[in-house]
Structure formats: C-alpha cells, structure tokens
Amino acid sequence: MRMPRWAYTIVGVLILAVLLFPLYWMVNVSLQPGGSAVGTPWLPIHPSFHGYSTALSQQGRNLVTSLIVALGSVVFSLLVATPAAYALAHFKVRGANLVLFGILISQMVPGIVVANALYSAYNDLGLLNSIPGLILADSTAGIPFAILIVRAFMGNIPQSVVEAARVDGAGPVRAFRSIVLPMSRNALITAGLFTFLFTWGDFLFALTLTTTENVRPVTLGLFQYIGAYVNDWSSVMATAVLACIPAVILLLVAQKYVAAGTTGGAVK
C-alpha cells in the first residue's frame, strides 16, 4: 500500500508549515501596526511597516557593523585558510596530520573559553569594541571550517595538473594562484558563504568583546531589545527579520553551495 506522489507533497507541505511556523510568526508580528502585545492577529491583515522603520532607525547602524565584520571575516578567513588547505591537500609537509588534528580538536573548545581568555588579552591590546577585534575572534568559526572544506575539494584536483604547470616553469605560488585557486572556485564560494553566515550570526563574541554602543553587531542589538521589558514587539521582530536576510538570500541564490556546505560540515 503506497501513497501516491502528490500525497507526499501534501504531507511535506504540512510538516514544513509546522516547522516554519515560528518564522511565519516572526514576519507576522513584524508587520503588525502599533506593536500590539495583546492578541496579535494570526494574519497581518492590516500590514504596517512602522516596525521596520523603527528597526532601521535604531538598528541600522548595528546592521552595517554586522555586515562589515562579516565581510571582513570572509576575506580574512579565506586568506588564511586557502593556502593552508592547499598545503594540507597537496604538499608532503611534516606535521600536516598534526595541523588537521588541531583543527578537529579546536571544534571541542567552547566559545566561552575563547571569549574568557580573549577578553583580558583584548583589554591589554586595545581590541575591545573594535571591528578588527571582532573579525579576528569571529573567524574562529570560519577558518577551521574553510580549511576542511577547501582541503577536501583541493584533494580532488589531480596532482598531475599542478605538476604540468610546474614543468612549464611556474613556482608553487604561481601554480597555486593561477591553477589551483580558479579550479577551486566553488569550494571557495561555499567556504566564504558559510563564514559570512557564522560571523553574521555570532552572538557570544559580540556579547563579551564589546561593551559600548560604538561597535555593536545586530545580534547583540536584538538581545538588548529583549533584555528589557518589551513593549514594541513589531520592531523587535522587524529587526529579527532583517537579521535573517542573509540566510534567505543564500537559500534563494546559492542553494547548491549551501547543500555542499551542510554535507561538508559533517564529513570533515
């Protein structure tokens, strides 16, 4: 006794409707007029964008901060991770396994331990409340991930391709830049996209390594909204919606990279 295929579609849509209800609710509340706390309608029948205008005026600066930190972390992570990924995949360097082992172990280190030590170090170095400080700390998520995922991809580039370039007189740096990097484009995009998402969503380092309003990522802005008594949930939810935009864009335009990143994350 098998269900017809369209019955699967109906069941699937129902499952997704239940699972994604919280996100629907977020959008619904964000569109309610007056930020009504009591008896929010189940549908945004009279949509209002006042929540978004409040969110943009109060959190616009924080969104820009998040964007700068995330882009900075993508650039920094790829610069650090890509050569290492290539070395680990193609060179017979002593200690390569030790580096890989270190990366795996780094995944067991709780963020709070890193934050605890970085706080005093940053305090001495003047990196608290700074964009570079956040970029460096947030890359703890991006760099190990990027090394593993790019290395896995570069391992599939035949040694002979690189050797051919070397025979033509290219040094290891040029072979890397003009042969390996262009061939690894997809892996680099995947690593970059996920580094962006990790950093954009970072909350712990934003919470512990910033203390003033000068440098405040939107995740922390959102947390401080709900830390006090909330009387305008539309603005809070509008901020939440705005903080989801990168994830949504990613799903819409870069689906195949997302799929590669998700599975890559486990096989590492």
Place this chain on the structure above:
Amino acid sequence: MADVEVAERSPLTTEDQPHKPASRTPERALQLLFLVPAVAYLLLFFGYPVVKNILMGFQHYTTSTFYTGEAPWVGLANYSAVIGSAVFSKALVNTALFTIGSIAGQFVIGLALAVFFRRKFPLSGVLRSLLLLPWLIPLIVSGTVWRWILDQDNGALNRFLGAAHLADRPGWLTSTSLALIAVIIVNIWIGIPFNATILYGGLQDIPEELYEAAEMDGATGWRAFRHVTWPLLRPVVGVVLVLGVVYTIKVLDIILGLTGGGPANATQTIATQSYHLSFQQYDFGQGAALGNILIIISLVFAVLYLRANRKAVDE
C-alpha cells in the same frame, strides 16, 4: 586524512627534480609558508585561550586584575568554589539533560524527515531547502522569536492551547519545572535541519538495488528500514550523534536568549554558568575553572568523535 598520507608517500616531487637538490630547501620553506598563517591563527585563537584558561583557573582573576595587573595564585580555590556551589550540580544535570534531550529529539525527527524525503515527489527539492532555514538564521533570532511564541500571557503557543482547551497558560519560560523542557524543544527545532540533511545525504548513498532485493524477500516499510537502512546508515549516525553532542554541550546563545539561565537556575548549564561567573560576576578565575571542566567533558567526547570520524573515513 587519507589523501595526506598518500601525498606523503608519493615520490613525485623528489623524482621530478633529482638533479637539483639545491632547490629543495627553498621549495620546502615556501611550502611551510603556506601553512604559517593558519597555524599561527590556530595557536593564537585556540591554543592560547586554552592555555590561558588553565592558568586563570588557578588565579584570583577579577576586574581589579585589569587595573593592577595582579592575579594572585590561589591553587585549587576556584575549582573548590565552583564545584562546591549549589549551582554546579544543578548545572551539570541540566547540561546532561539539555544535551541528551536535544540530541535525541533532533536525531529522531531528523531521521524521520530524511527517510520521508528519500522518495522524490513534486516540490521535494524546494521543501528540503526550506527546511534548512531554522539552521541558517542567527541563533539569537531563533531565541527571540521563540521567546515571544512561548510568552505566558500573549504567546502564540498559549493562545493556541487555550483556544483548543488543552492547557491553561503554562509558564513555559517562567516555571522552574517547564523552562528546561522549553529550552530543549527550541534547541531541537534548531538542530532538526542539520540532522535531517546529513542523514539524508547518508541515505542517498544506500543503493536502490538493496531495497529492491529486500522487497523481493518481503521486507518493506519498517523491516526494510531495520535490515537495510539502519545498518548501512550506522557510520553516518555515529558522526551525526557525536558532532551533535560536541556542539550541543557548549550551547550558549539559545539559553541566554530564552531564559538567561533562569528561572532560579532552572536552565543554567555549565556553559551559561561559566559566562555568568566571568562576564556578570567578573570572577574570570572561577569562570575559567568552569570552562576547563567543560573542556574536559568535551574531550571525552572528542575521543569518540575522532573514532567515529576515522570510521567514516575508512568506509
């Protein structure tokens, strides 16, 4: 790790230039340069914090340390204070319940969804990518949204339960008996996409012929799952479960966003308590001591993780 070992044994590079031994040393140095930035970063942002935390665990390290630069050594005083406090056993039990509850829920629902999506049907691809959304959005966003949904007086859940006459406004996040359950439910919601996606990937690798053969032997549905799917999925299951534990044990964002560890420490875990000690009571020494305990717990699972990882690579 397998391809690195192969590369080590490969004689290509040495055979390539046997007549130019002089060029080997600079080449080798250049190769090491590729690794230097990453190794330096890992040492500074993982190695240093761990060593620093171990040291801080033995020091009286507070805000005054930042002004005076003095952090007197106190031996095991931080550890005895942390372990002796009433919160510790509570946090330890909560960490265990939170981790086990989250993993069990995420895994079972994730596996069910993976099996469901194994069959191709109209829109299945679109639905599968939409499923990822809860995992891709910032954790603190999920915490915020759920906090409002679970609100006692005006939350969507209680309004629904009230309208259906199922329950009378339970205080999901304010009752000491419900808060931990609520936090676990939210964390399950966040983890379902990851589990479903990885397990779905594992299912794709099981050849269709095996199911056809099983069907000829009369094994369909549950029996096909037990005798074909489950045994072949085992390596992936190992990786998913241990990764899940390693990541869940250090969860902080969700709990801080939902309850802040309260009410009355009902949702306090080792990770959140470490945060409270360091960044709210400014006793960095005690925070470090608790963080170190968390690392030791993680390390036990690290061994399991590496074992599962090696097994998955072998297969």
